[in-house]
Amino acid sequence: MKRIHQGLQSLKTQLRQNLIAIASLFIALAGLTANISYMEHKELNSNLRTASFQLLIELSELEKITFQLQFDKETGTINARTGWVKVRLIEGLSKLTSIKVQKDSDVLLESWKDNWQDLGNHPTSAFDDISNQISAVRQSLIELISTLN
Numbered sequence: 001m002k003r004i005h006q007g008l009q010s011l012k013t014q015l016r017q018n019l020i021a022i023a024s025l026f027i028a029l030a031g032l033t034a035n036i037s038y039m040e041h042k043e044l045n046s047n048l049r050t051a052s053f054q055l056l057i058e059l060s061e062l063e064k065i066t067f068q069l070q071f072d073k074e075t076g077t078i079n080a081r082t083g084w085v086k087v088r089l090i091e092g093l094s095k096l097t098s099i100k101v102q103k104d105s106d107v108l109l110e111s112w113k114d115n116w117q118d119l120g121n122h123p124t125s126a127f128d129d130i131s132n133q134i135s136a137v138r139q140s141l142i143e144l145i146s147t148l149n
Contacts, residue, residue: 051096059138101144
């Protein structure tokens with residue numbers, strides 16, 4: 001019993017003597033945890049920003065293809081397959097962004113499926129639908145980018 005009492009006294013003495021070191025250890029761990037969380041958030045924002053800007057580039061290229069298919073009779077190397085590649089790339093890249101951008105990209109894909117054959121054949125309904133969907137994805141991306149720190 002006396003040994004147990006001496007052991008407890010020794011433990012209390014050691015805790016008292018090392019209290020600053022123990023507190024410093026907890027503060028350091030808390031700081032490390034906060035720093036890791038901050039860096040993960042920063043990396044996520046960086047990835048979102050990169051994907052968003054790439055999507056804006058791809059949307060511009062799809063818009064150019066859409067204009068060429070609608071208005072240029074001499075399309076040269078531009079054809080609907082080029083548009084399909086862009087729409088699929090946009091749809092795939094959107095998975096790296098927000099839910100809203102993903103949904104708008106899915107609607108763009110559906111619009112392309114429904115309207116690509118009519119580009120250049122009808123006055124503007126197919127063109128207008130695809131252009132409106134491109135604008136919707138672009139607007140969602142701009143909103144996403146504006147929320148990033």
